[in-house]
Amino acid sequence: MPQFPKGEKAPVDGLIPESALVDVESRTFHAYVHVPYCEVKCGYCDFNTYTADEIGTSTQGTFANTLISEIDFAEVALEKSGFVKREFTSVFFGGGTPTMLPATDLIAMLGKLKNTFGIKATADITTEANPDSVDEQYIKDLKAGGFNRISFGMQSAVPHVLKVLERTHKPENVGKVVGFAKAAGLATSVDLIYGAPGESLADWQQTLEAAIALDTDHISAYSLIVEPGTKLARQVKIGEVEAPNDDIHADMYELTEQLLSQAGFLNYEVSNWSKNISERSGHNMAYWKSMDWWGFGPGAHSHVGGVRWWNVKNPAAYSDRMSAGLSPALEREIIDQENRDIEKVMLETRISDGISLEWMKSKGFAESNVVAGLIADQLVEPIEAMRGHIILTAKGRLLADFVVLKLLG
Ligand SMILES: C[S@@+](CC[C@H](N)C(=O)[O-])C[C@H]1O[C@@H](n2cnc3c(N)ncnc32)[C@H](O)[C@@H]1O
Ligand code: SF4
Numbered sequence: 082m083p084q085f086p087k088g089e090k091a092p093v094d095g096l097i098p099e100s101a102l103v104d105v106e107s108r109t110f111h112a113y114v115h116v117p118y119c120e121v122k123c124g125y126c127d128f129n130t131y132t133a134d135e136i137g138t139s140t141q142g143t144f145a146n147t148l149i150s151e152i153d154f155a156e157v158a159l160e161k162s163g164f165v166k167r168e169f170t171s172v173f174f175g176g177g178t179p180t181m182l183p184a185t186d187l188i189a190m191l192g193k194l195k196n197t198f199g200i201k202a203t204a205d206i207t208t209e210a211n212p213d214s215v216d217e218q219y220i221k222d223l224k225a226g227g228f229n230r231i232s233f234g235m236q237s238a239v240p241h242v243l244k245v246l247e248r249t250h251k252p253e254n255v256g257k258v259v260g261f262a263k264a265a266g267l268a269t270s271v272d273l274i275y276g277a278p279g280e281s282l283a284d285w286q287q288t289l290e291a292a293i294a295l296d297t298d299h300i301s302a303y304s305l306i307v308e309p310g311t312k313l314a315r316q317v318k319i320g321e322v323e324a325p326n327d328d329i330h331a332d333m334y335e336l337t338e339q340l341l342s343q344a345g346f347l348n349y350e351v352s353n354w355s356k357n358i359s360e361r362s363g364h365n366m367a368y369w370k371s372m373d374w375w376g377f378g379p380g381a382h383s384h385v386g387g388v389r390w391w392n393v394k395n396p397a398a399y400s401d402r403m404s405a406g407l408s409p410a411l412e413r414e415i416i417d418q419e420n421r422d423i424e425k426v427m428l429e430t431r432i433s434d435g436i437s438l439e440w441m442k443s444k445g446f447a448e449s450n451v452v453a454g455l456i457a458d459q460l461v462e463p464i465e466a467m468r469g470h471i472i473l474t475a476k477g478r479l480l481a482d483f484v485v486l487k488l489l490g
Contacts, residue, residue, distance in 0.1 A: 088412030091390050095158030095408035098415060101386030102163055108386070109170040111367045112194050114148065115378030116179040117396055120214070123247045124312035125274075125305060129380030129394045130177035140396040145186035149193045150403045151377045156197050158408070159375075164385075168199035170372075171364035174208040180215050188226030190377075195227065205230050205268070205363045210258070212250040217261045224265040231262045232301075232362075235271040238291035239284045242277050245322065246305075247312075252291070259295045268360060270299035275333040277305050278322035285333045286340070293344040298360040300346060301353050302337050304330045331479055338475045349433045351478045369428045371421070379409075387416045422446075427485050435465060435472035447471065447488045460484050 118141055119130045133141075140147070160166070172194060179187060187208060194200065207230040208223065223231065235255045237243050243252065255271065262269050271292050275285050292300055305325050307314050316322045338348060346354035350369060355361045367374060376383045380394040390413035393399050402409045416424070422444050429436040441447035452471070455461040460477035461484065462470075477484050 088391075088414050091408060091410035091413040093407045094161075095154060095410060097158065097162040097164075097385055097388050099163065100415065101388045103386060105164065105373075105386060108371075108373045109367060110167040110198075111364055111372060111374035112169045112172045112198070113364070113374055113376040113378075113381055113383075114172070114174045114179070114190055114194075115376060115381040116144070116174060116176045116182060117379045117394075118144075118176065118181040119178045120181065120211070121247065121249055122312075124316065125246060125277075125308065127308035127311050128177065131396065136396060140400050141182070143400065144182060144396070145189050147400045147403050148190050148377055151409060152190075152193045152197050154403070154406075154408065155375050155377070159385075166198060167373075168201050169194060169204060170201050171204050171367060172200060172206045173362075173364040176209055178211050178214055179208045180210040180219065184219050184222035184226065187223065187228070191227050200227075207232055207270075207362070207364060209234065209272075212254040212258050215258055215261075217264075220258065220261045220265050220267065224267055228267065230268040230270070232270040232272060232299075233258060233262075235288075235292060235295075236274045237277065237280070237284070238288045239280070242280045242284055242288070245277050245279055246274065255291075256295060259297060268299070269295075269297040270301065270362070271295060271297055273300065273302040274305050275302060275337065276325040276330045278317075278325070282329070282332055282336065286336060289337060289340045293340065293346075298357070299353070299355045299362065300341060302334075302341075303352050304334065334479050335475065338478075347433070348475075348478070351431045351473075351481050366432070369432050371425060371428065383410075387418075387421050389414050389416060423489060426488055430471060430473065430485050430488065431478075431481050433472060435462075435470040438466065438469045438471055441471070441488065446490060448490060451487050451490065455484060455487060 117130045119132055122132055172191065174187060206228050208228055209232050211234050233255060236246055236248050238252045259269050273288060273292055307317055307325065317324045341354045345356055348354050349361050353362065373385045374383060379396045379399040380392055382389065382391045390410040392409040393402060393411045399409050426436065426441065426446055438447055452466060456463045456466055459474055460480060462472045462474055465472040473481060473484060
């Protein structure tokens with residue numbers, strides 16, 4: 082795997098090196114807002130998020146205002162760094178659980194993004210939500226306040242799987258809130274997780290069928306990752322729960338592709354399916370295409386023209402920095418061209434648009450015998466390869482990391 086440069090201390094004025102301006106007109110600009118609060122911490126999750134038991138509630142009440150000060154900070158830092166102001170092509174509120182905050186707070190942050198930078202008329206403006214944290218009025222308020230898409234953390238439809246994942250919602254609530262979202266005119270998506278300890282293939286089929294019956298525009302299905310340092314990792318280590326099994330994951334992925342494609346969903350990235358191209362997550366596509374984005378909020382990551390930085394994780398430390406008028410960025414890295422090329426292969430191989438073979442060859446990747454081997458192993462679409470594109474087969478998607486390593490040589 083490539084070695085990326087280690088982070089260096091980020092400058093307190095937030096200025097971005099001139100190198101990031103090269104080819105700026107070829108890249109779109111996106112906003113991510115990280116809301117780091119959850120009602121309970123799920124045992125498998127290592128996202129930067131905190132419960133009231135861990136950090137109290139003092140930063141939560143002032144969170145929207147603190148984040149709004151980062152939007153002002155970003156405006157100044159980008160302008161001083163020589164960037165012409167760009168409207169956002171997508172906005173994504175993630176977490177954590179953004180919907181732990183009142184809808185008025187989310188709308189205030191969105192309004193500030195719009196007034197400061199502008200948001201394109203075609204932008205998808207999404208928030209993640211836990212099914213228990215919203216009601217009909219909340220969803221109507223989000224729509225009236227400018228959001229046009231909502232992604233619910235469904236994870237599973239099977240009670241014993243939800244329990245092992247430590248999810249607190251009742252399965253029937255997902256149908257209810259998806260219904261409210263559709264009635265309000267929001268585009269809808271659900272997140273699913275497969276391969277939880279004790280989950281059978283039949284359990285997973287039940288979850289997929291329940292998700293399909295919701296008739297959302299989009300479904301994400303992630304294989305459960307045992308993240309180091311999580312409660313789940315400790316449970317696996319002491320044998321309290323069994324470690325996820327790669328063979329079962331593979332069967333589950335194949336079933337996912339089979340049932341979702343039968344139901345009219347098209348896979349467009351290893352873990353993502355949508356009914357139409359227009360219903361893809363424009364925001365995630367921007368990540369996979371290495372566009373520019375500013376990540377607002379504690380622990381959020383940003384990327385502008387090969388410069389990547391990440392904010393302090395703790396909400397109180399984030400708030401202190403913002404009150405002092407200092408950049409919330411902790412560290413940054415400036416990615417050289419070679420590593421940017423490697424990243425492009427790693428990210429774009431995973432999307433169904435594929436990646437140009439000619440471009441890869443010009444960079445010394447994708448040697449002919451390697452490509453021939455990947456075709457022979459049915460990991461890469463042969464006709465697309467003849468047309469000059471590397472696009473993974475369903476089997477190739479399952480082994481995407483292996484294919485990437487092969488292509489990189
Ligand atoms: C960070 S959560 C935020 C959304 C919301 N709090 C929720 O849980 O529904 C985004 C998604 O990441 C996925 N996720 C988080 N940790 C994961 C893990 N260890 N393995 C696989 N998927 C994970 C879940 O599907 C989750 O819906
Ligand atoms: S999965 Fe979602 S709800 Fe669970 S801890 Fe992570 S961010 Fe919070």
